[in-house]
Amino acid sequence: MTGTEGPGAATNIKRRPKAWEYMKDFAFALPALAMLLIFIYYPLVNSFYLSFTNWNMTRPNKEFIGLDNYEKLLTGDTFYKVLGITFTYTVFDVLLTLGIGLMLALLFNVTSRFFNFMRSVIFMPHYISMVIVSMVFLWIFNSQYGLMNELLKFLGLEPVDWLTNPKTALWVLIVVSVWKGVGFAMIIFIAGLRGIPLEYYEASSIDGASKWTQFRKITLPLLSPITLFLVVTNFISSMQVFQSVDVMTNGGPLESTKAMVYWIYEMAFAEFRTGRASALIIMFFIMIVLLTVLQMYVSRKKSITKGRFISKCLHP
Amino acid sequence: MLITALKTPHELRLAVPTFWPERLMWENFAEVFRKIPFWRYFANTAIQTVGIVVLQINVALMAAYAFAKGSFPGRDKLFLLVLAALIVPDQVTFVPVYVMMADLNWLNTFYALIVPHAASAYGIFLLRQTFRSIHNDVIEAAKVDGANRLQVLYRILTPMALPTVATLVVISFINSWNSYFWPLVMTNSNDMRVLTVGIAMMRDSIAGDEMLNFHYLMAASIIVIIPIILLFVFAQKYIIAAMSNSTFK
Structure with missing residues (x-):
């Protein structure tokens, strides 16, 4: 214990009692x-x-009803519907954000005035309020005056009722989140790319590896700890999607964008079913904990295999 | 499609002047101030943000000092308790905290907006890392000179950890400035609304003729974004460095 203190830290210079x-x-x-x-x-x-x-x-007093809340939630249809919506949103949000983020990282990993500026422009939305971002996209995807439909008309396509169509509304929310999140993923990926020693690329190009092989065999494996970090943090924050739902769709149309946290909020503060909302909160929390534990487990494994990856890359 | 999307934040700030004639635009801003108590919301947001930042930084500085350089039984176990708090989001705690605030009669006050966010597990974690890298001799030397713990913390350690402190100030500022869920739950009177909630409500109240009022929303949005952009421009280096570092650790 005292080893972490360094020498001399534990000696009481003024000789006060230790407990004090x-x-x-x-x-x-x-x-x-x-x-x-x-x-x-x-x-x-x-x-x-x-x-x-x-x-x-x-109600002034609380009545203990055992597992009834959980049972009602797990036997009803809404729970699975909401879970499906939340996971569809989360999976596509994470995939697109990381995919595009990695592409941008590869494109913009150049130090020059212009690229520095572009990186800042792409990164900035990460720090802009989701309410404001949602508002802007509400306008872009407005069915009558929105930019998106103007673009479709310009291309000679039929305009779409983006936010009032149950088939497209969730996708609009995904687009908003991806747009806001790619900058962060890009910055983290660039930090990762800069951590890969150049010798690996030099050695492999002497061995005659193509750019694509280098990407697959060196870049991707060596980025995997960072990718894992981004997958888990993005996954967890995506699961908590609320602001864009509240501002853009209110869970509609036809409950097609009713994600978990929005449902929790609705149950607790619109329907005042505090007990049942709490049961939902606990299940939601358990999912987050499981994801975090999974990350810790996998990243521990990864760091062991990382060494092997590198030696494999160098001596194929 | 993505390129269009990527351009918009940029365009948004420029789009209003180009989409509407210059003269009209200024009227939009004036109209926003007439339509909603904008400056009231602005002041609420500012008070909430400053309150959270000041509290979080000081609480985190003290805790980080204790966990990095102090010694007391169970120190490292208690630090795990701090770390574990990182995985508990607002959405998990808000119902009991709401009830707590109601019991204290704190709903619709700044206490409900600020106090529950006084301790930032992330801030404690980051500052502890920084403090640990500072050599003990520095602290011992100060103690020999008769400095007490508070003086060591604020006069010696804090200046040495200034980049981390600055990063935390920026991150905490941005998070509280943009927070939406918490103020939405904890306040319901118009007087106590923060900008994010106020603007979202403004949208709801004009949902019928959305398009007629959209430029007001945009005008209001621009004012909300300005402090963040300013902060971002000045502190970008810190933010990016901090984020890259915390990823690797």
Whole structure:
């Protein structure tokens, strides 16, 4: 334990009692710990408790109803529909964001004034409020005046009711999220690309490897830890999609964009079914935890195999 | 299609002047201020943001100091508790916190917007990493000179960790400025709305004749984005460096 302190740290210069020193150090950690306990851990436990009750926020007492909330959710159709929507959104959002992000990273991994500027322009939306972004896309995909339909008309195609058609609305939301997220993926991929030693490319081109082979055999494998990081973080944040749904579609048309968090919000604050909403929250949280654990497990494995990848690349 | 999409953030800021005649545009801005209590929303957003940033940074500085350089029993186990908080999103805690705020009569106050976000697990994590890389001799030397813990933290460690602190200020500023879910849940009076919620409500109230009012929304949006763009331009280096670093660790 004291090894991490370095030499001399544990010796009490002023010879105060040790417990008193501990207390003083602990006091510095206390505000943060108290806040996390009150606003993260207690609510988490409380949500878990509420999920076994039929509380509706206005009722003064909570009645314990066991697993009833979970049973109702898991036997109803809506749960699977919402889960399907959330996963469709998440999977395509992640695939497109990372795919396009990687392409942009390969294109823009050049240091020059112009490319630096372009990188900033592409990266910027990551930091712009999703509400504002949604508003802009609401206008772009407006069926009467939107840019998208103007473009279709210009190309001689039929205009589409993007946001009022159950078949296209979810895709509009995916496009919005991809547009906002590619910059971040690009920046992280570029950081990854710059971490790959140039010797690997030199060595392999002496061996006669083509650019495509180099990409497949060197770039992709060596980017895999970063890709994994991006997949998991993007996956988790995609699953929490809420703002764009709330601003652009309100879960409609015909509930075709009702994603998990929107449903939770609706259940808790429009229908006031606090107990059932809590059950949904707990199931949602378990999914996030499982994903995080999966990432930690896989990334531990990856770092072991990484060495083998590199030696394979160098000596095929 | 993607190229069009990629261009728009850029165009959006320029698009309003090109799509509408110059003269009309300024009227749009004026109209926004007449239609919604824009400056009220702006002030609310600013107070919320400054409150969260100041609290988060100070709480994180102190905790990071304790976890990096302090010694007390269970230090590393408690740090795991901090790290674990990273995976709990707002959407998981909001119902009990809402009830808590209601019991305290804090709904529709800045307390409900600011206090629950006082501790940032990410901030503590990042600052702890930075503090750990600072040599203990520096702290010992200061202690010999008679500095107490607070002085060591604020006079010596904080200036040495300035790039990380700046990064955290920027990230925390942007997150709170753009936050939507939390203020939407915790406030319902018009006086307490922040910009994001106010603008979304503005859209709802004009949903019928959307197109007639879209330029107002855009005008309002531009004002919301300006602080973020300014911050981004000045702090871009920090942000990108911090993000790249935290990925590899």
